[in-house]
Amino acid sequence: MENHQEPIALSSFLIERRSLYYVKIVVTIKLVPNPNAEKQIDPQTKRLVRTGVETVLNPYDAYALEAALQLKERAGGDTTVTIFSMAPDSLKEGLRKALAMGADDAVVLSDEALEGSDVSATAYAMAAALRTLKFDLLVVGGLTDDSSTGAVPGALAEHLRLPCITNARKVEIKGDAIEVERETDSGYQTVRGPLPALLTTALTFGEPRYASLKGIMGAKKKSIATISLRDLSLDRPVGTAGSKTELRSFAPPPVRGKGKVVEASDGLSGAQAIFDFLAEKRLV
């Protein structure tokens, strides 16, 4: 199936941006269960239990937000950073953390019909919502902590017809172009593309900042707008009906118990203990 949706009107974006003299940045943020907390799957729905579990900004997304905030500081003027998240209404207050770090406002796509969306349905619905926000730069995290497909950024770029530049560790906006130094599997590259564009950031971009007290106070007054599927035009189902994968079963991995402990009195005895252990397992 081709994308029947109209591509994002690149030219109108550019014209609008030129006349406004500012850069509008949107950052996608997923709220995920605390990575350090015990995770549970509801055996009935086969979905991750998200109620009663503390949520945090997905770690990669905190880096994406940091990158956006740095770009905003450098660009100056009326540059804005808007957070976008697809999340149940009950979680959306969790985005105050992102607002406290310095984002200007937030938009949440929330709809019961989105429940059960797999990665293809999620990316499709997110794209439909992002299409209604105008932006010059869309900054997306590289990977979520819970579903960890890493497929959403590429899929968003396709649906929105945006150039897709991933794993950025340095970014420069020059007029209507973006120049990026990006990490690859075996080194790094410099890449240049037109705006609007989609960017994902590498962790080397810099540690996410802490929210200041002023930021936390200010965040209370910032807007978190909600949109639902009724506000969007979709030409394919989302939620469980729009998903293309079916979770059949799940189980914890085989337990990995505590093994042998050897106190090494000196270097050689420690080395010998390891060597003998490896020899026994035929690993040397």
Place this chain on the structure above:
Amino acid sequence: MKNVIAYAEHRHGETRKVTFELASEAGKIAAALGGKAHAVVLGPGSERLAEQLKTYPLDTIFLNDDADVEAFLLDPIVDYLEAAARIAGPSLILIPNTLSGRDVAGRLMARLDAGMVADVVELKPDQGAVVCTSPKLGGALITQCALRPADYGIVTVRPNAFAVQAGGAGARLEPLAKSVGKSYRAAIESDVEEGAGELALEEAPVVVAGGRGLGGPEPFDTLLKPLARALGGAVGASRAAADAGWVPYNLQIGQTGKTVTPTLYIAVGISGAIQHKVGMRASGTIVAINKDAASPIGEFSDLLVVGDAFRIVPELTKLVETSKGSLS
């Protein structure tokens, strides 16, 4: 979903073991589904790799040595893969779970309106569907997800999960036409290799990883590298070591780094934080060297040796080297 396509990632014809793992698995699954297995090889050096792939259980190797593949970021690759997929019809598409593989997979998923499962370690055909096993939530759960028969299905495959097995009647090479009317937008202006020629971390059978306990960059070269070399493995690191700038980020293992599944993992001066654990917990055997007996790494290591890494590692390297010498 009858046919299977393996995307053969490479640089100038140089490829990693995962490419042969994908080609081997493609043949196996296609046979089980009653379809054909293909590979797609793109960019300069394609012919060289295609020749190597001929000995794998593949039917057709689609190729184009188009220089644009190296000049533009992923756009041409996605176009070519889409073209190959349209020829094969609703098929299972295997892509390595590398940084660039993930980007390709996401884009192709949207293009083909495909189902997708990430980080797959096992594939099982089941009445036309394909059931994929993949660890989720940092390995805290192992899931089984089915891709539906009528759809394209995209799978990113974890390196080191599938066996390499050559064999087959000799695949046919078939040029893949360049898509017309497509615009490539992200231009690659320079491309730098770091640590070229070294064994890739994700597919090394042995990983010797160092952490903050090593205290600086030098021990990675003087302590860990010799041990890794003696064991035929690669050096990795914790985030603390990468953050300190002691090693490049592409050596980082864990939640925000690489996931590795070597036969043997040796953690040197690494405390075993949960974010590190998720990147190496599926290793075959885990050995830790740590001067703190209460370090969390001991909770999931098969052997914890409590002692000073600076004294133990050089002796261990000598023992391994001597044993190799006595065998040859």
